[in-house]
Amino acid sequence: MKKQAKKHTNDVILESATSFITFIIFLFAVYLFFAGHYTPGGGFIGGLVTSSALVLILLAYDIKTLRRILPFDYKWITALGMLIAVLTASGALVFNVPFFTHAHDYFNLPLFGKTSLHTAMLFDLGVYLVVVGVTMTIIQTIGESD
Amino acid sequence: MSVMHGAILLPILISLFIPLLAKRIPTIHTGWFVLVVPVLLVSYFSRFLPGTMSGETYTARMPWLPSLGIDFVTYLDGLGLLFALLITGIGSLVVLYSIFYLDAKKESLGTFYVYLLMFMTAMLGVVLSDNMVVLYLFWELTSISSFLLIAYWYERERSRYGAQKSMLITVFGGLAMLGGIAILSTLSGSLSIRETYASLASIQGEPFFTVALVLFLLAAFTKSAQFPFHIWLPDAMEAPTPVSAYLHSATMVKAGLYLVARFSPIFADESLWFYLVSSVGIFTLFWGSLNAVKQHDLKGILAYSTISQLGLIMSLLGLGAAALHVDVLDDGLYTIATVAAIFHLINHATFKGSLFMMAGIVDHETGTRDIRKLGGLAQLMPISMTIAMIGTLSMAGIPPFNGFLSKEMFLTGVLEVSGSDLFNLPSYGWIIPVLAVVGSIFTFVYSILIVRKTFFGKRQDDQLPKTPHEAPIGMLIPPLVLVSLVVIIGLFPNLLSNTLIRPAVEAILPQVVDAGGKIDVHITMWHGFKLEFFLTLLIFTVGFILYKTLPRWQSLYNRMPRAISLNHQYDALLRRGEQTSTRIHDTVMTGYMRSYLVYIFGFIVILILTALYGFDAFRFAVDPISSIHAYEIILALVLVSSALSITFARSRLTSIILLGVTGYTVALFFVLFRAPDLALTQLVIETVSVALFLLVFYRLPEISRKEERIPFKLGNALISALVGLTVTLVALASLSQRSFASIAKYYIDNVADLAAGGNMVNVILVDFRGFDTLFEIAVLALAGIGIFTMIKFRRTGGMDK
Numbered sequence: 001m002k003k004q005a006k007k008h009t010n011d012v013i014l015e016s017a018t019s020f021i022t023f024i025i026f027l028f029a030v031y032l033f034f035a036g037h038y039t040p041g042g043g044f045i046g047g048l049v050t051s052s053a054l055v056l057i058l059l060a061y062d063i064k065t066l067r068r069i070l071p072f073d074y075k076w077i078t079a080l081g082m083l084i085a086v087l088t089a090s091g092a093l094v095f096n097v098p099f100f101t102h103a104h105d106y107f108n109l110p111l112f113g114k115t116s117l118h119t120a121m122l123f124d125l126g127v128y129l130v131v132v133g134v135t136m137t138i139i140q141t142i143g144e145s146d
Numbered sequence: 147m148s149v150m151h152g153a154i155l156l157p158i159l160i161s162l163f164i165p166l167l168a169k170r171i172p173t174i175h176t177g178w179f180v181l182v183v184p185v186l187l188v189s190y191f192s193r194f195l196p197g198t199m200s201g202e203t204y205t206a207r208m209p210w211l212p213s214l215g216i217d218f219v220t221y222l223d224g225l226g227l228l229f230a231l232l233i234t235g236i237g238s239l240v241v242l243y244s245i246f247y248l249d250a251k252k253e254s255l256g257t258f259y260v261y262l263l264m265f266m267t268a269m270l271g272v273v274l275s276d277n278m279v280v281l282y283l284f285w286e287l288t289s290i291s292s293f294l295l296i297a298y299w300y301e302r303e304r305s306r307y308g309a310q311k312s313m314l315i316t317v318f319g320g321l322a323m324l325g326g327i328a329i330l331s332t333l334s335g336s337l338s339i340r341e342t343y344a345s346l347a348s349i350q351g352e353p354f355f356t357v358a359l360v361l362f363l364l365a366a367f368t369k370s371a372q373f374p375f376h377i378w379l380p381d382a383m384e385a386p387t388p389v390s391a392y393l394h395s396a397t398m399v400k401a402g403l404y405l406v407a408r409f410s411p412i413f414a415d416e417s418l419w420f421y422l423v424s425s426v427g428i429f430t431l432f433w434g435s436l437n438a439v440k441q442h443d444l445k446g447i448l449a450y451s452t453i454s455q456l457g458l459i460m461s462l463l464g465l466g467a468a469a470l471h472v473d474v475l476d477d478g479l480y481t482i483a484t485v486a487a488i489f490h491l492i493n494h495a496t497f498k499g500s501l502f503m504m505a506g507i508v509d510h511e512t513g514t515r516d517i518r519k520l521g522g523l524a525q526l527m528p529i530s531m532t533i534a535m536i537g538t539l540s541m542a543g544i545p546p547f548n549g550f551l552s553k554e555m556f557l558t559g560v561l562e563v564s565g566s567d568l569f570n571l572p573s574y575g576w577i578i579p580v581l582a583v584v585g586s587i588f589t590f591v592y593s594i595l596i597v598r599k600t601f602f603g604k605r606q607d608d609q610l611p612k613t614p615h616e617a618p619i620g621m622l623i624p625p626l627v628l629v630s631l632v633v634i635i636g637l638f639p640n641l642l643s644n645t646l647i648r649p650a651v652e653a654i655l656p657q658v659v660d661a662g663g664k665i666d667v668h669i670t671m672w673h674g675f676k677l678e679f680f681l682t683l684l685i686f687t688v689g690f691i692l693y694k695t696l697p698r699w700q701s702l703y704n705r706m707p708r709a710i711s712l713n714h715q716y717d718a719l720l721r722r723g724e725q726t727s728t729r730i731h732d733t734v735m736t737g738y739m740r741s742y743l744v745y746i747f748g749f750i751v752i753l754i755l756t757a758l759y760g761f762d763a764f765r766f767a768v769d770p771i772s773s774i775h776a777y778e779i780i781l782a783l784v785l786v787s788s789a790l791s792i793t794f795a796r797s798r799l800t801s802i803i804l805l806g807v808t809g810y811t812v813a814l815f816f817v818l819f820r821a822p823d824l825a826l827t828q829l830v831i832e833t834v835s836v837a838l839f840l841l842v843f844y845r846l847p848e849i850s851r852k853e854e855r856i857p858f859k860l861g862n863a864l865i866s867a868l869v870g871l872t873v874t875l876v877a878l879a880s881l882s883q884r885s886f887a888s889i890a891k892y893y894i895d896n897v898a899d900l901a902a903g904g905n906m907v908n909v910i911l912v913d914f915r916g917f918d919t920l921f922e923i924a925v926l927a928l929a930g931i932g933i934f935t936m937i938k939f940r941r942t943g944g945m946d947k
Binding site for chain 1: 208209210211212822823826827830831833834837838840841842901902903904905907908909911912913916917919920923924926927929930931933934937938
């Protein structure tokens with residue numbers, strides 16, 4: 001129990017590495033999330049990778065620092081994710097098609113060129129947020145319980 | 147999605163915002179916002195009146211699960227519209243009443259109105275759905291919202307008891323109906339009520355048809371509190387009075403009547419239907435009125451009175467089925483029972499609604515509903531007394547109020563059927579009018595009782611918790627509106643005959659309409675000196691005598707042995723059920739994770755091995771197995787040895803590391819077998835879970851393996867070996883016999899076309915099997931919340947000693 005009291009490890013190499021590695025992991029997570037529809041990736045993996053980035057911050061610093069950087073209540077993020085997922089699924093009902101019918105089309109966006117946009121992506125965003133929310137809720141509550 | 151769907155779902159959608167409103171704008175009573183909803187709906191539904199009067203019906207379809215034939219199809223005809231208007235009309239009055247009844251400071255209004263609006267949607271859904279599964283869904287939603295409303299004051303033990311009772315009984319009936327729906331739709335091949343009716347000729351002779359009939363009636367009887375299922379309704383009176391007025395007298399309990407009316411076209415040809423519906427109804431009328439007299443609680447009297455009145459309407463619906471069994475259709479004699487049923491249903495909603503509100507006013511202003519403590523309130527509460535007078539006189543069937551008219555028609559209907567020679571009835575057909583008359587006599591007695599004991603006699607101010615005075619005007623308006631309806635309908639009954647009654651009756655008896663029979667609804671106050679008239683005189687005289695002599699025979703009620711009372715039986719059944727489940731629980735749920743794992747794995751092994759044996763599936767072909775590379779063997783060896791070593795690990799750190807090794811090895815297998823998505827997920831999960839372990843590492847107790855005996859270890863080893871063996875067998879068996887084409891082909895062909903995606907795994911996750919994913923993330927979210935609350939509770943000392 002004594003070791004636990006010493007929260008801050010003060011590991012300079014880990015800390016400075018973390019500060020830019022986190023960004024890389026996070027960008028990779030974003031890439032995975034968007035790439036999901038065509039190559040390996042998607043909301044679930046993207047969410048897990050994002051939380052692994054957050055866990056890295058947590059290990060290098062401590063829970064309070066993570067809290068300061070990202071002052072979210074992760075339970076709300078879980079709820080937001082569920083809401084987005086359910087609303088995407090039920091949005092189909094407004095257009096008189098069965099629950100969970102997805103729609104997609106191609107658009108010419110500036111910078112990206114011809115891009116396909118899916119409602120499946122919105123649903124995936126819900127999955128992403130739930131995964132991040134749940135993992136971080138669990139890790140934070142366990143980490144904080146002392 | 148049409149406007150009608152919107153109208154049905156409007157209340158439940160609005161209810162999402164109610165807690166927010168209640169929290170943010172506490173200065174204004176939330177009820178004022180809620181009131182808008184039913185008022186809007188009343189005006190929406192009344193626009194259909196001219197249409198249904200000329201026999202039109204309105205349908206709209208919203209696909210839901212088209213592949214299973216389950217679509218949200220709304221169907222509005224005369225019957226549906228009548229109920230929709232009742233639900234929204236009485237709903238508006240009840241919400242207005244509740245604004246003054248429920249104190250904004252003391253009560254949690256947010257939850258109350260959420261439940262109420264939820265109920266409104268459920269009820270509208272029941273009466274406007276054509277698809278039976280959708281009907282069932284809304285049906286159970288009425289049970290659930292009723293449960294929540296009865297338990298609104300959940301700190302009270304009686305409220306919880308009443309809520310549980312109503313839930314157990316009505317949900318039991320609902321499940322019976324689900325069985326009936328399954329049978330009926332299997333027979334007819336359709337879930338639509340109208341289509342089932344259309345294919346009636348081909349399904350009527352089927353042996354299971356009568357089973358479905360009985361199952362549907364179970365649902366209707368439990369919901370409408372018919373004998374012997376009526377015991378839940380008096381206990382439901384623990385709900386706040388606006389709820390009693392709304393759910394337990396005017397709308398929800400009438401859902402059972404609606405069900406009987408709606409399915410009459412399908413079932414009424416069976417003589418069993420006629421017998422069951424009319425006899426259960428008439429006995430409920432008799433039993434309810436008999437028991438109402440012995441109650442001391444105002445709401446208790448009204449509850450039993452509601453039971454008996456529901457029985458009256460139920461019996462009329464049953465008797466109305468006789469119309470289908472006689473050839474002479476045009477004289478309208480047999481349809482009169484159905485007309486009377488619908489007419490009395492409307493009348494009952496008006497007078498019973500106002501009486502419940504009156505009871506609420508008395509309770510609110512005096513602090514008690516016990517008629518032994520009340521008395522002499524006439525001078526203090528003249529308006530409430532007027533309401534009570536009109537309501538009870540109508541209920542007792544005294545002219546010129548509307549209850550008189552429908553009761554006369556009830557007697558006509560009863561006499562008509564008992565005098566006919568249907569189904570060899572005359573031999574004991576006399577029972578029906580006798581029970582009807584006796585029930586009516588007791589109705590007369592308790593009607594006088596309510597007014598007399600509450601408003602006349604001696605005042606007992608020392609008995610009352612509060613100083614009585616007249617209620618605020620807002621609380622009086624809703625019952626006043628209802629009693630004015632009582633008077634207006636009583637004086638001008640034919641306002642309703644063509645607008646509401648005839649369209650509804652035509653919907654109940656389409657066979658009569660199809661055969662060219664005319665349904666002629668003309669209600670008159672004076673029939674001439676016929677048998678009905680003399681029966682009414684008899685009811686009044688005997689009722690009056692019985693009332694005068696009440697103290698002398700009231701003790702007879704105590705003679706009934708408690709052991710045979712239905713409530714006693716119910717309680718005993720519940721207690722036995724609880725004891726048995728506690729016993730089972732205590733032996734099975736040991737609280738050790740390892741016991742549960744033993745159950746789970748043992749069950750899986752038994753199930754799969756039996757299935758494999760039963761289907762003679764122990765077949766293994768080696769040729770479809772592709773060649774095995776050396777590095778695969780090495781990986782497999784690493785996997786097996788790390789898994790084995792976990793069982794021998796002495797420290798937790800070693801276990802964690804070895805577990806990590808197995809995880810990463812599996813991920814490597816995924817890479818080798820070209821499943822990058824899985825590999826990626828597995829790798830990240832391994833990483834995150836190792837981090838999690840690190841976080842909790844110091845807090846875990848040391849591994850102690852001392853208390854584990856050898857037999858225990860051997861047992862575990864046996865089970866794990868069996869699980870491994872089973873999985874291997876399944877894998878080999880599934881490899882060697884391919885009965886079906888692989889489903890992968892479908893996805894390979896359609897991923898690009900249907901979902902415009904490239905990554906099959908992800909497209910399956912979010913599109914083809916999106917429902918799975920939705921529930922998976924729901925489970926994930928639940929797990930997260932579960933862990934959060936468990937740990938938080940432990941920290942605050944909520945759970946830990």
